[in-house]
Amino acid sequence: MPKSYKQGSIQGLTTDVAIVGAGVSGLYSGWRLLSGYFKETPDYRTSNPSVSIFDMSNRIGGRLFSIKNYPGLDGVVGELGGMRFMEHQKIANSLINKVLKLTVLDFPMGDKNKNLIYLRGQRFHESDYGKSGFKTNYNLDNKWQGKHPDEIFTAIVNDVLIKNGYSTGARNRKEWDEIKSILSYYQGPDKGQTLENIGFWNLINDQVGNEGYNFISDAGAYFSNTINWNSAEAMPYMMGDFVGDVKYKTIEGGFDMIAEGLAKLFSEAGGTIYNSKQLLNFSHNDLNSFKYKLLIRDTKDNDEYEIYCNSLILAMPRRALELINDHNFLFKGGEDIELKKNIRSVIGEPSFKLLMAFDNGKNRLPWWKSELDIDEGRSITDLPMRQCYYFGAAKDRNASLLLASYNDMRTVDFWKPLELPDQGMSYKKNSVHFKKMIDNNSFVPKATSFVTKEELEKVSKFYKQAPKRMVDHSLFQLKELHGVENIPDPFTTMYENWSDDPYGGGYHAWKARYDVGSVMSYMRRPMKTENVHICGEAYSDQQGWIEGAFCVAERMLQQEFAMCKPSEWLDDDYYLGR
Ligand SMILES: Cc1cc2nc3c(=O)[nH]c(=O)nc-3n(C[C@H](O)[C@H](O)[C@H](O)COP(=O)(O)OP(=O)(O)OC[C@H]3O[C@@H](n4cnc5c(N)ncnc54)[C@H](O)[C@@H]3O)c2cc1C
Numbered sequence: 008m009p010k011s012y013k014q015g016s017i018q019g020l021t022t023d024v025a026i027v028g029a030g031v032s033g034l035y036s037g038w039r040l041l042s043g044y045f046k047e048t049p050d051y052r053t054s055n056p057s058v059s060i061f062d063m064s065n066r067i068g069g070r071l072f073s074i075k076n077y078p079g080l081d082g083v084v085g086e087l088g089g090m091r092f093m094e095h096q097k098i099a100n101s102l103i104n105k106v107l108k109l110t111v112l113d114f115p116m117g118d119k120n121k122n123l124i125y126l127r128g129q130r131f132h133e134s135d136y137g138k139s140g141f142k143t144n145y146n147l148d149n150k151w152q153g154k155h156p157d158e159i160f161t162a163i164v165n166d167v168l169i170k171n172g173y174s175t176g177a178r179n180r181k182e183w184d185e186i187k188s189i190l191s192y193y194q195g196p197d198k199g200q201t202l203e204n205i206g207f208w209n210l211i212n213d214q215v216g217n218e219g220y221n222f223i224s225d226a227g228a229y230f231s232n233t234i235n236w237n238s239a240e241a242m243p244y245m246m247g248d249f250v251g252d253v254k255y256k257t258i259e260g261g262f263d264m265i266a267e268g269l270a271k272l273f274s275e276a277g278g279t280i281y282n283s284k285q286l287l288n289f290s291h292n293d294l295n296s297f298k299y300k301l302l303i304r305d306t307k308d309n310d311e312y313e314i315y316c317n318s319l320i321l322a323m324p325r326r327a328l329e330l331i332n333d334h335n336f337l338f339k340g341g342e343d344i345e346l347k348k349n350i351r352s353v354i355g356e357p358s359f360k361l362l363m364a365f366d367n368g369k370n371r372l373p374w375w376k377s378e379l380d381i382d383e384g385r386s387i388t389d390l391p392m393r394q395c396y397y398f399g400a401a402k403d404r405n406a407s408l409l410l411a412s413y414n415d416m417r418t419v420d421f422w423k424p425l426e427l428p429d430q431g432m433s434y435k436k437n438s439v440h441f442k443k444m445i446d447n448n449s450f451v452p453k454a455t456s457f458v459t460k461e462e463l464e465k466v467s468k469f470y471k472q473a474p475k476r477m478v479d480h481s482l483f484q485l486k487e488l489h490g491v492e493n494i495p496d497p498f499t500t501m502y503e504n505w506s507d508d509p510y511g512g513g514y515h516a517w518k519a520r521y522d523v524g525s526v527m528s529y530m531r532r533p534m535k536t537e538n539v540h541i542c543g544e545a546y547s548d549q550q551g552w553i554e555g556a557f558c559v560a561e562r563m564l565q566q567e568f569a570m571c572k573p574s575e576w577l578d579d580d581y582y583l584g585r
Pocket residue numbers: 027028029030031032033061062063064067068069070071087088089090091092284285286287322323324327328331358359360505509510512513514542543544545550551552553554555556
């Protein structure tokens with residue numbers, strides 16, 4: 008079960024640094040402040056600060072949320088949030104391997120001859136792309152017909168590079184940052200514009216037409232990759248993280264082990280984590296020697312507390328920032344102040360995951376193995392479920408776990424009306440109306456020969472059951488994608504819609520027409536006269552990855568808190584971004 012940290016009254020608490028948000032960026036910042044070295048300056052923040060972390064949820068980890076030790080599913084892990092990393096993501100990689108010494112596993116993407124692609128009613132395999140005579144159901148130009156979407160992406164990026172006089176081929180993040188802002192476009196309505204002024208959808212559309220855009224959006228599995236975000240950011244992102252045979256890794260026991268590990272190190276170094284504590288507002292303080300007073304609400308009983316600190320780190324995404332009361336010195340001045348404009352520089356990208364566990368029955372095999380000989384990895388479709396991942400079978404082979412739907416952007420809307428109302432507004436959950444909706448809607452877990460209903464109901468308090476109709480819709484789509492008549496009903500489900508408050512999306516993307524480097528630097532300390540900082544994935548240049556959250560936090564600690572580089576475990580020359 009997810010571990011909860013300190014609860015209860017915090018009235019009058021004082022701390023040098025208050026970190027709000029126990030996602031990876033907040034936990035990392037807390038651990039570094041308590042365990043790292045500071046450059047020699049007389050600043051109070053450089054001498055053994057006391058550090059406390061507050062999170063409004065009753066768990067830690069934020070957008071990392073692994074399902075482990077689930078009754079009946081011993082040995083198989085599900086992921087409701089982040090689930091994998093890449094070796095070139097050096098902070099994540101070093102934390103996992105060197106600092107926390109966790110066991111790393113390959114994260115499988117599947118067999119190109121077995122896993123399925125189902126687009127516009129056509130079922131095929133990834134290995135079919137590029138074969139002589141292979142055609143998709145998209146009305147594409149001959150030049151693109153039958154090609155792998157990655158090949159089309161690569162051709163688009165290469166065309167832009169060549170026309171700008173640059174070579175094609177691999178570039179690291181630093182090399183991309185050096186050319187991003189000078190790349191310009193050379194044809195069509197956006198001729199003469201720099202890439203950061205052009206939306207990625209606009210650019211793709213100009214290159215391969217509307218139907219080409221539809222194809223690479225559908226076949227690319229994530230709509231979020233091809234929305235109309237900043238082209239200068241999109242190109243290196245696509246080339247580095249998704250296109251080609253990218254090798255992903257994960258952590259044995261669940262990807263949120265990295266959050267748990269950081270929380271443990273932070274606590275051992277003397278820090279305290281408080282759960283169920285929501286920051287409502289903050290102000291200057293003249294009651295005692297601490298610079299700021301924070302107003303905190305207990306999300307369990309609605310009690311409010313005042314606490315005090317000298318530095319405040321808001322380790323949270325855009326929507327969470329917007330939910331903080333803006334009657335304070337930082338947000339003073341209305342909607343047009345620079346901070347508010349910069350907060351709006353990123354798009355919160357809706358994202359949704361639904362998991363289902365199946366009884367393997369007598370043959371003790373997952374249905375995708377016995378019906379289709381699929382072992383692992385994912386399948387892709389343009390149906391609203393978009394992707395499914397075959398997480399695998401339990402150790403005893405009695406049950407198996409499927410990420411039945413992983414979808415983002417416009418398809419999240421398909422699932423929204425099937426949800427229970429007011430998710431995330433915990434204080435409304437006691438209303439009669441809400442209870443009625445839950446009774447009418449939730450999937451009811453079923454006892455099997457190897458797990459009781461009571462065990463499943465107990466765990467459903469931590470990993471919420473999906474609404475019943477959502478499960479039914481999903482089963483229809485799973486059957487259509489796989490071309491299989493009989494898929495058993497699941498015995499239990501879990502789901503998370505990351506569009507809900509306080510996240511406002513699973514990940515973020517920079518809007519076009521923003522100077523991303525300047526906004527990133529601005530957000531780490533919006534007012535030079537105040538010790539208030541913003542960090543995390545949302546305003547990073549590796550959005551959608553924990554590495555983005557870590558790099559921004561590390562950059563903030565070195566620049567704003569005068570911390571030394573963590574040379575003990577990270578290469579000094581590792582590029583942290585702009
Ligand atoms: C579906 C999905 C798949 C993903 N896949 C991957 C992946 O495979 N690999 C990868 O590296 N990354 C992945 N990511 C992204 C990754 O999860 C995030 O980049 C990372 O977890 C963000 O960390 P953070 O600290 O910036 O913010 P968050 O994790 O969002 O943490 C913010 C915290 O602040 C708390 N909070 C907000 N407002 C308040 C308040 N007012 N008071 C108190 N607490 C507050 C929240 O409860 C939360 O715990 C994925 C994300 C999602 C949703």
